[in-house]
Amino acid sequence: MAKKYLDNADMARAISRVDGRAKVMGAAKYAAEVQLPDLTYAVLVESSIGQGTITSLDTKKAEWAPGVISVISHLNTPGVPEYKLENQDVIQKQLRVFDDANIYFNGQPIAVVIADTLERAQYGASLVKATYKKENHLTNLESNLSRAAVPKKAKADPKGFTSDFIRGKAGAYKDAAVQVEEEYIQPSEVHHPMELHSIIANWEAADKLTLVDKTQGSQQTAASISKSFQLPVENVKVLATYVGGAFGSALRVWPHEIVAILAAKKVQKPVKLVLSRNQMSYMVGYRPHTLQKVALGASKDGKLVGISHESYGKTSMYEEFTENVLQMTRMMYDVPNIDTKYRIVPLNVSTPAPMRGPGEATGSFALECAMDELSYKLNIDPVELRLINYAAEDPDKKMAWSSNYLKECYRLGAEKIGWNKRKAEAGTVQDGEWKVGYGVATGTFGAFRSAATVKATYKADGSLLLQSAIADIGPGTATAMTAIAAENLGIPPEKIVFQLGNSTFPKAPMQGGSNSLATVGSATVAVCTNLKVELAKLAAQQKSGWNNAVPDHVKISGADLVNSDETSAKVSLASLFSQSGQLEMVISGSAAQGDEKNKYSFYSYSVHFIEAHVHELTGVVRIKNAVSVVDCGTVVSPKTARSQLMGGIVGGIGMALMEEAVIDDRTGRTVNASFGDYHVPVNADIPQMEMLFVNERDEHLNPMGSKGLGEVVIIGVAPAVANAVYNATGIRVRHLPITPDKLI
Amino acid sequence: MIENKSQEEQGIKGNSRRDFLKKSSVITAIALTPAAAVKASDLKLDERFSDALEQQSLSIEINGQQHELKVEPRLTLLDLLRERLKLTGTKKGCDQGQCGACTVHIDGVRTNSCLTLAIMHDGAKITTIEGLSNGTRLHPMQEAFIKHDGFQCGYCTPGQIMSAVACINEGHANSETEIREFMSGNICRCGAYANIVNAIQEVKAGGKI
Numbered sequence: 001m002a003k004k005y006l007d008n009a010d011m012a013r014a015i016s017r018v019d020g021r022a023k024v025m026g027a028a029k030y031a032a033e034v035q036l037p038d039l040t041y042a043v044l045v046e047s048s049i050g051q052g053t054i055t056s057l058d059t060k061k062a063e064w065a066p067g068v069i070s071v072i073s074h075l076n077t078p079g080v081p082e083y084k085l086e087n088q089d090v091i092q093k094q095l096r097v098f099d100d101a102n103i104y105f106n107g108q109p110i111a112v113v114i115a116d117t118l119e120r121a122q123y124g125a126s127l128v129k130a131t132y133k134k135e136n137h138l139t140n141l142e143s144n145l146s147r148a149a150v151p152k153k154a155k156a157d158p159k160g161f162t163s164d165f166i167r168g169k170a171g172a173y174k175d176a177a178v179q180v181e182e183e184y185i186q187p188s189e190v191h192h193p194m195e196l197h198s199i200i201a202n203w204e205a206a207d208k209l210t211l212v213d214k215t216q217g218s219q220q221t222a223a224s225i226s227k228s229f230q231l232p233v234e235n236v237k238v239l240a241t242y243v244g245g246a247f248g249s250a251l252r253v254w255p256h257e258i259v260a261i262l263a264a265k266k267v268q269k270p271v272k273l274v275l276s277r278n279q280m281s282y283m284v285g286y287r288p289h290t291l292q293k294v295a296l297g298a299s300k301d302g303k304l305v306g307i308s309h310e311s312y313g314k315t316s317m318y319e320e321f322t323e324n325v326l327q328m329t330r331m332m333y334d335v336p337n338i339d340t341k342y343r344i345v346p347l348n349v350s351t352p353a354p355m356r357g358p359g360e361a362t363g364s365f366a367l368e369c370a371m372d373e374l375s376y377k378l379n380i381d382p383v384e385l386r387l388i389n390y391a392a393e394d395p396d397k398k399m400a401w402s403s404n405y406l407k408e409c410y411r412l413g414a415e416k417i418g419w420n421k422r423k424a425e426a427g428t429v430q431d432g433e434w435k436v437g438y439g440v441a442t443g444t445f446g447a448f449r450s451a452a453t454v455k456a457t458y459k460a461d462g463s464l465l466l467q468s469a470i471a472d473i474g475p476g477t478a479t480a481m482t483a484i485a486a487e488n489l490g491i492p493p494e495k496i497v498f499q500l501g502n503s504t505f506p507k508a509p510m511q512g513g514s515n516s517l518a519t520v521g522s523a524t525v526a527v528c529t530n531l532k533v534e535l536a537k538l539a540a541q542q543k544s545g546w547n548n549a550v551p552d553h554v555k556i557s558g559a560d561l562v563n564s565d566e567t568s569a570k571v572s573l574a575s576l577f578s579q580s581g582q583l584e585m586v587i588s589g590s591a592a593q594g595d596e597k598n599k600y601s602f603y604s605y606s607v608h609f610i611e612a613h614v615h616e617l618t619g620v621v622r623i624k625n626a627v628s629v630v631d632c633g634t635v636v637s638p639k640t641a642r643s644q645l646m647g648g649i650v651g652g653i654g655m656a657l658m659e660e661a662v663i664d665d666r667t668g669r670t671v672n673a674s675f676g677d678y679h680v681p682v683n684a685d686i687p688q689m690e691m692l693f694v695n696e697r698d699e700h701l702n703p704m705g706s707k708g709l710g711e712v713v714i715i716g717v718a719p720a721v722a723n724a725v726y727n728a729t730g731i732r733v734r735h736l737p738i739t740p741d742k743l744i
Numbered sequence: 745m746i747e748n749k750s751q752e753e754q755g756i757k758g759n760s761r762r763d764f765l766k767k768s769s770v771i772t773a774i775a776l777t778p779a780a781a782v783k784a785s786d787l788k789l790d791e792r793f794s795d796a797l798e799q800q801s802l803s804i805e806i807n808g809q810q811h812e813l814k815v816e817p818r819l820t821l822l823d824l825l826r827e828r829l830k831l832t833g834t835k836k837g838c839d840q841g842q843c844g845a846c847t848v849h850i851d852g853v854r855t856n857s858c859l860t861l862a863i864m865h866d867g868a869k870i871t872t873i874e875g876l877s878n879g880t881r882l883h884p885m886q887e888a889f890i891k892h893d894g895f896q897c898g899y900c901t902p903g904q905i906m907s908a909v910a911c912i913n914e915g916h917a918n919s920e921t922e923i924r925e926f927m928s929g930n931i932c933r934c935g936a937y938a939n940i941v942n943a944i945q946e947v948k949a950g951g952k953i
Binding site (some may be wrong): 011016017019020021022023024025026027028029030032033035117118119192193194195196242243244245247274276277473474476639640642643644646647648649650651674675676680681683684685686687688689 | 816818823826832834836838845873877890897899900902905931934936937938939
């Protein structure tokens with residue numbers, strides 16, 4: 001049988017990134033790089049306490065400094081109209097910018113200085129002095145577990161993912177022959193996309209606002225801002241043509257964006273505000289520090305009897321943040337008895353945000369490490385243990401999977417990494433001064449789609465322009481859409497331009513939760529189909545053989561429109577355009593979710609295999625090889641998909657080995673708020689890896705046969721690394737990151 | 745190489761520094777006279793003085809084009825490029841010399857432009873990503889980054905490419921391990937490292953630079 005899966009070699013044949021040229025030439029304009037006349041610069045002043053109130057704010061020196069145009073604080077803010085409204089959302093309550101003198105976390109914006117140059121704004125900001133009435137702050141999760149609370153969200157939605165859940169019998173693991181009961185800690189982890197969060201705010205009229213902004217959703221930012229400033233949504237235009245990474249940090253409007261808009265209102269000029277790398281650590285979210293208690297029980301032959309799983313994550317004092325830590329536990333394995341509990345602990349910190357593989361990445365670390373621990377207790381191979389407990393249907397929703405090629409993922413990955421080299425007894429393989437081990441873990445993330453529209457402008461010169469409001473934070477959305485349209489229509493990719501990141505373009509969801517391809521891809525297929533129907537209608541006026549043309553059989557071939565059912569019916573595109581009397585055809589296509597989610601359970605899957613070498617004296621961990629296999633349905637754009645998977649593995653290695661945002665509980669301040677102190681993987685940390693795709697269609701989610709990719713690629717990487725380190729050393733690290741001090 | 749240059753060639757000009765001290769002492773004299781000081785302060789005179797006097801001359805060649813500029817001493821080379829000259833291809837990723845996104849070539853040597861002041865480079869020749877291609881014809885390293893997909897979001901890419909070109913020119917691209925080590929000053933949060941290494945190896949093997 002011919003090989004269906006895609007491996008590293010297949011990428012060479014795929015189309016390259018359509019925005020690649022602009023990116024390698026430095027011509028791609030990110031948010032802070034768009035030029036506007038009379039641009040001014042804003043720099044934030046932050047609180048230096050973790051809890052209390054501002055008693056005085058001296059802004060005089062800053063106001064007198066050369067070039068400073070204005071200083072804004074709670075004393076003179078133009079105000080955010082939404083803050084005065086009744087009936088605000090009490091669960092998703094945002095930090096109210098400059099609304100009063102209250103301080104909720106160390107690093108909270110308390111003032112902004114606007115000047116004619118960046119240097120003058122920076123200097124001005126250094127001159128603002130605040131005094132405070134300081135109160136005790138709480139920043140430590142483990143010592144404040146007594147404050148853990150059921151989320152308000154759970155009370156509002158008792159069937160939601162944050163509510164207490166029981167399937168079968170609670171605590172059933174206690175009756176099982178073999179048990180694992182452990183605690184796992186995921187520290188706070190910061191997104192740190194390479195582009196600093198940036199915004200240019202420009203009031204074009206008293207009720208008309210244009211923002212050039214780093215956001216994962218141009219229309220969602222426009223909607224949120226229009227609500228905050230009580231403007232008609234069509235009066236707020238948001239541009240996010242290029243976004244330099246985000247990983248979840250740009251899924252919502254943050255305080256600095258509100259500040260820039262207030263500042264632009266005050267100075268009546270466009271204002272640019274760029275966060276510093278330090279501010280990126282605590283102003284735009286982070287994966288929350290989470291403690292998990294997991295207990296597994298199994299029979300001696302490896303069949304799971306029960307799982308109990310509790311999660312305690314931190315949130316801010318003013319806003320509730322929850323994420324889907326426990327979902328994977330509910331659906332991953334065929335287990336009769338499951339109970340889960342989700343709690344949050346409000347602390348004097350800024351609000352967390354979803355970070356790549358939100359919730360699931362944290363949950364899979366605990367679940368998949370516990371499965372590994374169980375495999376050693378049972379003396380069953382960890383891959384075999386997972387196959388024994390493979391769920392043939394979704395045990396959570398009691399539904400059939402839309403598609404599930406997990407077994408193929410395990411088989412392919414084990415073969416490629418050479419799993420047979422792994423020794424069942426930990427700490428027994430040595431290579432010089434290095435201890436060698438292999439680990440495996442599974443990831444999964446729900447696949448879904450929402451509603452979108454794509455507009456097409458097809459011109460007589462054969463070029464096709466497609467437009468959608470979707471943002472592209474890096475995965476290559478325009479490239480994938482171009483590939484879809486090229487395949488569907490028969491137009492060469494270089495004749496297609498896909499424009500995005502503009503709130504005035506047709507409706508699209510945020511780029512998050514792995515739904516861009518499924519959603520906007522479906523709308524792209526729809527608009528291509530509509531275009532072919534229109535072209536066929538015109539053709540039918542010229543020739544027979546077009547009256548009942550099936551869109552799937554109609555293609556553009558060079559300068560002609562062809563119908564594979566009626567090969568003699570070919571007509572020239574030029575004749576169709578002249579017949580229509582137009583130089584271009586403008587047409588839209590929309591797609592939305594149907595009732596598929598009532599029939600099937602939709603998930604993407606990843607299986608990660610890691611070979612780790614641990615230095616016996618220093619405890620340094622080197623990843624020697626990584627093989628990841630993903631079931632994300634059909635791969636539309638192999639080259640960019642492979643890079644997305646590669647990025648997920650690299651992110652997971654960072655999560656496993658180095659990333660931890662540390663707060664000094666004495667001051668409540670993040671102490672490693674820079675790339676010098678907060679370590680992320682660099683080139684020397686990352687080996688050549690093998691990225692594989694099962695590439696089997698999912699027949700039920702969308703016309704492309706695709707599921708989602710961006711999230712699932714990081715989920716399961718960290719536990720695979722932790723399991724490999726255990727196999728190498730016999731040391732089980734349950735508190736990420738696995739730094740050398742924990743291994744010596 | 746910078747270390748082989750005289751102070752003059754490096755742009756640290758003695759007379760500029762003296763000028764600045766002299767001008768500063770004028771301001772100090774004004775400030776020491778109580779009545780005058782109050783008045784000067786009210787009119788922001790000292791600030792206006794320093795504003796006018798602290799602008800230093802800078803003669804710098806960027807991508808083959810000569811620029812004669814007046815800049816504040818505190819202006820970094822990165823902010824000169826991005827904010828004054830609108831050459832935004834060079835990226836600000838940390839402003840602390842820790843990420844490499846702002847890498848440019850100063851007289852052929854790769855440098856973090858955020859960590860160096862513009863006035864330190866009087867007389868220097870700077871190459872940024874905008875100056876790497878020959879018009880619309882891409883540099884082989886730019887072509888290789890596209891072919892091997894050495895990026896996703898593209899924000900670190902100009903810095904990676906400038907660093908990659910220098911890495912080969914320095915003779916630090918002789919093996920995969922060596923490339924990984926000498927490219928570790930450029931962070932890519934999208935994690936395209938393995939593709940970046942492939943791109944550099946291909947360009948090195950092609951011998952075009």
